[in-house]
Amino acid sequence: MMDNTSAINLANNPVKHGRSKHIEVKYHFLRDMVNKERIELSHCKxxxxxxxxxxxxxxxxxxxxxxxxxxxxxxxxx
Structure with a gap:
């Protein structure tokens, strides 16, 4: 559960974005886990x-x- 909708959208969309290229490699772990359907990110107020x-x-x-x-x-x- 996270309160950052943009981060959830970025993790759920496997397409590389020009504005996301600055993100450190360790943060791509979440995107990888979402793509492998091992975790699901959902919005939390x-x-x-x-x-x-x-x-x-x-x-x-x-x-x-x-x-x-x-x-x-x-x-x-x-």
């Missing part, structure tokens, strides 16, 4: 992007929301 809890600086409220969505609980709550 930015507000629902659970990976943000691991990759971005967040407000306390946003952090708590995403933490609950991925199932992290305090040991006191168990």
């Amino acid at each position: 930015t507000e629902e992007q659970l990976a943000d809890v691991f990759t971005k600086a967040l407000t306390g409220e946003r952090f708590d929301f995403l933490k609950r969505r991925i199932g992290v609980v305090s040991l006191n709550e168990v």
Whole structure:
């Protein structure tokens, strides 16, 4: 799940684009996996992007929301 529609379109379209030639080789892995039908990329609204809890600086409220969505609980709550 990703929130970048352009990246999904680029991965799903095996045609080489002049504007995409600058992309590093390691990023072509996703395109290869999509072409081999090993993974499927789908759009996820930015507000629902659970990976943000691991990759971005967040407000306390946003952090708590995403933490609950991925199932992290305090040991006191168990």
